[in-house]
Amino acid sequence: MARQVVRASKFRHVFGQAVKTDQCYDDIRISQMTWDSNFCSVNPKFVAMIVDASGGGAFMVLPLSKTGRIDMSQPTVCGHTGPVLDIEWCPHNDNIIASGSEDCTVMVWEIPDGGLVKPLTEPVVTLEGHSKRVGILSWHPTAHNVLMSAACDNVVILWNVACGEAVVRIDSLHNDLIYSTCWNQDGSQILTSCKDKKLRILDPRKGTVITEKDKPHEGSRPVRAVFVSDGKILTTGFSRMSERQVALWDPKNFGEPLTLQELDTSSGVLLPFFDPDTNIVYLCGKGDSSIRYFEVTDEPPYVHYLSMYSSKESQKGMGYMPKRGLEVNKCEIARFYKLHERKCEPIIMTVPRKSDLFQEDLYPDTIGPEPSVEASDWFAGKDGKPILMSLKDGFVTTRTKEFKVHKSLMTTTAATSGHPQGDSMEIQSVQEEVKKLKAAVEELTKRVENLENKN
Incomplete structure (x- = not known):
């Protein structure tokens, strides 16, 4: 009988572990909205969480070091007149965050370095252009001050935030509710999934469809999609029998998936987070109590199951730390901020190694905070590759790109x-x-x- 050979991978023994109780954020009124967004966004300075608020919408911003029980009087960002549905930190300035709300607006806020000492009600800029609630936000990965928003009016808008201007309005391509949007690595393409059961790759500046796939998953439940390595696309969805699935697609040949795996029969939508440095995709289900992780490779079955982190509490939302915010001396390759009942709990993903030396194979140069192109140049047609930084000396606070709004x-x-x-x-x-x-x-x-x- 032939011996079964275990597939070699340096990430085969990755394990997840929750931090100690005193390093969690307690007594937080997490929003009860039934919207399938992350409800949490983190960067190397702050963690932001959407919270319940009377008479409008609010989210809380805390410095990472402010752990423990959070006082009821903790100031919030509370300028929206309707519930907040999505929040997203700017990748080029750790003090800038955008929020989308049921009041049909997008607001951009500047958080002071030490965190909030009083409620923040005045945004730096308010972006008005949607006619229904705004549920999806995504900053451009390489262009400075470019923000994408998608709303329940089935419209995608690309904003030049510094001018408060809607430069591109994609309003005729989606026939139903947009489930997810995603930039590719250099921001030259947008990937969307929609309730009309179509997956579309768009040219963001022309507002046209490059290619599309009908019914990536047979079920009627929401589909999520992200770009992974080599321009491939990973989707999560449901079968006709309501089984959760994960699939990998090659846009050059959209006919059949490279792989399609069935996971379980839970009802929560799987939120995918992809790490381009390790080629690991993490699947976090809304309402689940687990995080699954898979390695994406060039060999069949292409998406290889690694392991799963499980806990007792089901998650209401999830924040994913950028690679530059991790502790490299502890072989930490990912960190999640899990929201559950009145609590935000960091989850650390680690590769077990005995050496204290910098592990170059685990930490190739990663995407840094410096943008490679300005908004006006990008809208004019110029693309910019991500500017990479080394993590050898750990994360060093760099001077982030200054955020300026030309009010004139x-x-x-x-x-x-x-x-x-x-x-x-x-x-x-x-x-x-x-x-x-x-x-x-x-x-x-x-x-x-x-x-x-x-x-």
Whole structure:
């Protein structure tokens, strides 16, 4: 009888472990909304969670170090007039977060370094363009100040946040509710899944369909999709018998999946999180008490089951830490922030190794916070590859890209239909501001000279 050979993988023994109780965030009124978003977003500075609020919508932002019991009087971000449905930290500035709400608006907020000391009610900018509740937000991975939003009006909008301008409006491609959206690694394509049972790859600037797949999963429940390595697509969905499935697709040949695996018969939608550095995809089900992880490879069956983390409490939401926020000296390859009843609990995924030295095979250069292209250049057609950073010395706080909003452009750009014209107006506005600053400096210089002469 032939010996069964175990597939070699450095991630075969990855295990998940919850942190100690005193490192959790307790007594948090997690939102009771029945919306299939993550309800949580994290970065190397803060963790943000959507919470219940009377008379509107709110979310809580806490510095990572502020663990333990959270006081009932903890300030929140509470500028929306309807419940908040999705929140997303900007990848290029750890103090900037966007929120989408039932009040049909997207708001962008700036959080001070130490966290909130009083309720935050005034956003940096409010983006208005949707006619129904906004449930999906996603920042561009490489372009500065580009934000994508999708709402229940079946419309996808790409915003230039610095100008408060809806530059691209994709309103004729989706015939029903949009379940998920995802950028590819350099942000040159968008992947959407929709209630009309179609998977679409879009050109984001032209607003056109590059290719599409009908019925990636036979069931009628929501489908989620993400780009993985080599441009392939991983989807989660349901069979006709309501069994949860995971599938891998090659967009160059959308006819049949590279692999299709059935998992279980639970009813919660599986939220996929993909790590391009390790090629591991984590599946977190809404209402589940477990996190499954799989390795995506070039060999059949392409999606290899690794292991599963289980706990007693079912999860209401999940936040995924960017790679640059992990503790590399502990061989930590992923960290999740799990929301359950009145609590946020960090879950650490670790590769067990005895050495204290930096493990180069576990930590290749990863995506850093520096954008590679400005919003105006990206909308004009320029793509930028992600700028990578080394984790050898652990995470070092770098000077993130400054967030600026050209308030003088808020009214003018809304009236401009063509992007080149908007660019010229932006340049003109900046030139006028520079002239005013020069005049102010000259005036102050004269006053200083006069005071010195009197002395």
